[in-house]
Amino acid sequence: MSWLVGALVFWAAAWLANIRLANSRWSETRAVRIAVPLLFGVTLLVLWEGLVRGLGVSAVILPAPSQVAETFAASTDTLWQDFRQTVFKGALRGYVIGCIAAFLTAILIDRSAFLTAGLLPVGNFVAALPIVGIAPILVSWFGFDWQSKAAVVVVMVFFPILVNTVQGLRETDAMQRDLMRTYAAGYMQTLIKLRLPAALPFVFNGLKIATTLALIGAIVAEYFGSPTRGMGFRISTGVGALAIDLVWAEIAVAAMAGTAFYGLVAWIEARVTFWHPSQRAKSR
Amino acid sequence: MRSLLPILTVLAAILGLWYLAVAPMNIRVALDQAERGGATITPEGSLARKDVSTWVLMVRNPDHISAGYTLERPRLPTPQQVGQELWKTTGKMAMRGRAWSKRSLIYHGWITLQSTFWGFLLGTTLGILGAVAIVYSRVSDLSLMPWAIISQTVPIVALAPMIIVLSSQLGVDGRVVPKAIISAYLCYFPVLVGMVKGLRSPGRDQLDLLRTYSASGLQSFVKLRLPASIPYLFTSLKVGIAAALVGTIVGELPTGAISGLGARILIGDQFGTPLAIWSALIAAAILAGVLVTLLDIVQRLTLKRMGMAA
Numbered sequence: 184m185s186w187l188v189g190a191l192v193f194w195a196a197a198w199l200a201n202i203r204l205a206n207s208r209w210s211e212t213r214a215v216r217i218a219v220p221l222l223f224g225v226t227l228l229v230l231w232e233g234l235v236r237g238l239g240v241s242a243v244i245l246p247a248p249s250q251v252a253e254t255f256a257a258s259t260d261t262l263w264q265d266f267r268q269t270v271f272k273g274a275l276r277g278y279v280i281g282c283i284a285a286f287l288t289a290i291l292i293d294r295s296a297f298l299t300a301g302l303l304p305v306g307n308f309v310a311a312l313p314i315v316g317i318a319p320i321l322v323s324w325f326g327f328d329w330q331s332k333a334a335v336v337v338v339m340v341f342f343p344i345l346v347n348t349v350q351g352l353r354e355t356d357a358m359q360r361d362l363m364r365t366y367a368a369g370y371m372q373t374l375i376k377l378r379l380p381a382a383l384p385f386v387f388n389g390l391k392i393a394t395t396l397a398l399i400g401a402i403v404a405e406y407f408g409s410p411t412r413g414m415g416f417r418i419s420t421g422v423g424a425l426a427i428d429l430v431w432a433e434i435a436v437a438a439m440a441g442t443a444f445y446g447l448v449a450w451i452e453a454r455v456t457f458w459h460p461s462q463r464a465k466s467r
Numbered sequence: 468m469r470s471l472l473p474i475l476t477v478l479a480a481i482l483g484l485w486y487l488a489v490a491p492m493n494i495r496v497a498l499d500q501a502e503r504g505g506a507t508i509t510p511e512g513s514l515a516r517k518d519v520s521t522w523v524l525m526v527r528n529p530d531h532i533s534a535g536y537t538l539e540r541p542r543l544p545t546p547q548q549v550g551q552e553l554w555k556t557t558g559k560m561a562m563r564g565r566a567w568s569k570r571s572l573i574y575h576g577w578i579t580l581q582s583t584f585w586g587f588l589l590g591t592t593l594g595i596l597g598a599v600a601i602v603y604s605r606v607s608d609l610s611l612m613p614w615a616i617i618s619q620t621v622p623i624v625a626l627a628p629m630i631i632v633l634s635s636q637l638g639v640d641g642r643v644v645p646k647a648i649i650s651a652y653l654c655y656f657p658v659l660v661g662m663v664k665g666l667r668s669p670g671r672d673q674l675d676l677l678r679t680y681s682a683s684g685l686q687s688f689v690k691l692r693l694p695a696s697i698p699y700l701f702t703s704l705k706v707g708i709a710a711a712l713v714g715t716i717v718g719e720l721p722t723g724a725i726s727g728l729g730a731r732i733l734i735g736d737q738f739g740t741p742l743a744i745w746s747a748l749i750a751a752a753i754l755a756g757v758l759v760t761l762l763d764i765v766q767r768l769t770l771k772r773m774g775m776a777a
Contacts, residue, residue: 198606205606216609223610244636301473305481311709312755313716315624316729316748319736324542398622403720406624407736414625422628434625441620 190233197226246428254428255435261417262436268413270440272329273401277336278393285341286386289348290374303349310342315403322407332409336400340393344386351385352378384459387452394444398437485546491521492543493535498524500538501531544745552746569726572750578727579715580754582643586650587711591704593651594658601659602666602692603684612663619656623649624717631718642718646727650714654707661703665696698775701766708758716751728754 201219209215228248234240235247242250255262292298318335325331355378363373405415414433421430453462498516502508509527510516516524525532536545544552556572567574597615600607627649634645669691677687719729728751735743 201610202606205609210605210609219606219609220611220613224614245633297473298477299473300470301475301477304470304474305477308756308759311706311759312752313713313729315713315717315720316732316744316751318720319732320741320744323736323741395620395622399624399717402622402624403717406720418625418628422632427629427632430629434621434629437625438617438621441622442617445620 185237186233187237190230190237193229193233194226197222197229243425243427246431250428251431251435255432258429258432261412261429262432264412265414265417265433266436266440268329268410269332269401269405269415270398270444273332273404273413274336274397274444276329277333277400278340278397280333281337281340281397282344282390282393284337285344285389286348288341289345289352293349293352299349299353303346306342306346306349310346314339314342315400318400318404319407322404327408328410332401332404332413335404336397339396339400343392343396344389347385347389347392348382351382354378354381354385383456384452384461387448387456390448391445391452394448395441398441398444402437482546485543489541489543489545490525490532490535493538493541494521494524494528494532496538496540496542497531497535498528501534506531540739541741544742548742549745549749552742553749556746557750572728572731572746575726575728575731575747576750576754579712579719579729579751582646582715582718582727583650583708583711583758585643585647586714587654587708589647590651590654590707590711591658594655594703594707595662595700597655597659598662598666599688601663615656615659618652623652623714624720626652627718642727646715646718649718650711653714653717654711657703657706657710658700661699661706662696665699666692668699669695694773697773698766698770701762701769705759705762705766708762709755712751712755712758 201222204210204215204219204222207215232247232249235245246254292302315335317338321334321338322331325334359377359381360373363377368376402415402418405413406419409416414437417433418430421427421433456462495513495516498508499513502511502513508516508531510519535541538544541548553572556570560568560571561573597607597611601611602608630648631642631645634648673691673695674687677691682690715727716729716732719727720733725734728747731747732744735741735747
């Protein structure tokens with residue numbers, strides 16, 4: 184009971200503190216911008232812990248965060264092995280292959296206005312489809328190891344990046360292209376010095392969407408068959424074996440990997456497209 | 468309509484490539500079957516063929532390439548085979564009055580559609596409420612927005628089996644609720660982001676004008692912010708419904724569901740019937756197309772009525 188009350192009291196206190204912080208005169212500072220969401224996240228964890236302990240929820244249904252953290256610390260070897268299999272071997276390789284393929288395809292079809300007009304709507308449609316469903320087919324084609332996972336990731340990331348890059352390549356206006364022509368710039372020069380830089384914000388948009396898709400693809404593909412390691416494998420067998428705390432530790436790894444992957448791409452974006460208005464506004 | 472010809476060309480090119488790919492994909496299975504049927508294949512025995520490349524096999528056994536197009540369990544079915552399977556499990560069954568049989572894709576599509584709908588409703592509601600909170604309260608803006616972004620970087624499929632276990636432990640019967648939660652999780656984010664943008668789209672001068680009319684907060688919300696956000700809302704609803712469908716199918720895939728399009732894919736994988744997988748995939752694609760088109764029509768009608776048609 185005291186756990187329950189304690190958690191609720193903490194919640195109320197954190198909520199009040201956040202209101203004070205957000206309406207204080209430091210609310211625009213970086214420290215507050217980090218502290219408020221952090222406090223919110225901690226509150227959620229404390230509530231979870233308090234509810235699980237206070238209501239006596241069985242660990243087979245929902246383990247407390249502290250218990251998950253214990254399991255996490257005790258099984259770092261397994262988690263690291265799964266992480267390497269799923270993220271490094273499956274997701275990252277597929278992501279790189281898919282991104283390069285989509286990028287090159289976009290530059291190729293951009294040369295033809297006819298192809299662009301045809302591929303953009305089709306690509307937009309395909310990007311909205313539940314492509315994850317293709318996972319069992321690709322697993323049966325490429326076998327159980329990381330190759331099939333990478334293949335699923337390639338198919339999943341291809342269309343969002345293709346569509347975004349093609350759209351980005353159309354971003355320059357006639358005035359800018361005319362200027363390049365008055366400089367007597369050829370196709371390649373215009374592409375490299377004007378159109379690709381102008382397309383970068385769009386490309387990064389696609390790259391950021393693709394980070395999540397890559398992890399989803401790699402994990403789902405493992406549900407359909409994998410060597411005896413990998414995050415998807417551990418989750419699906421863990422649920423069956425009632426090792427729920429290990430499953431939550433694996434989910435925590437997946438969450439951190441997804442956030443870190445997204446954060447990394449966003450960080451590179453801020454460095455590469457520092458000139459774009461959306462980035463300038465942030466750094467001010 | 469000007470882009471109809473290019474789109475048709477691209478679609479035809481995709482179909483053409485698909486047909487061409489069937490030959491190398493299926494040659495091994497076709498040769499194995501022909502050999503069992505008594506034909507002489509070079510090289511003999513599927514073990515001996517294992518190290519020979521598909522192209523060499525095709526050149527040496529040109530007579531058996533066509534067999535790859537009519538296999539019962541192909542590695543890659545032809546578009547025609549998929550179409551026939553699709554018709555067999557939808558239109559043909561409906562005509563015989565068995566549209567709601569467990570083998571009909573109409574039945575499975577309906578199951579998927581239900582969860583998608585509830586997830587879409589839940590996700591849209593959450594997204595709109597969250598957006599209102601973020602626009603009107605600085606605390607929510609600071610504390611919710613970063614977590615909304617982080618929530619989307621978390622691969623939901625990792626959570627999907629847990630959500631289903633949890634809801635069955637809590638005594639929720641059926642699979643509609645957990646699937647709807649998963650699709651709401653994927654669906655709320657585009658709506659949230661779109662609505663925050665839309666609710667903030669009225670300019671300073673417009674807000675000031677309403678203040679000179681001494682409009683209350685509620686009035687300026689109902690008469691200015693809400694109407695201004697409608698175009699943004701529809702754009703994100705179209706993204707959201709596609710995401711909700713993906714969520715439902717993801718919820719059906721890894722979790723031993725027995726009905727729904729995702730479950731058809733799963734069962735087709737377990738029983739080794741590729742045609743079932745492919746027809747379920749195409750059915751899901753058609754469903755996505757229909758849902759997005761429907762929302763597009765509603766968007767056009769609504770914006771026309773509101774005088775905002777593009």
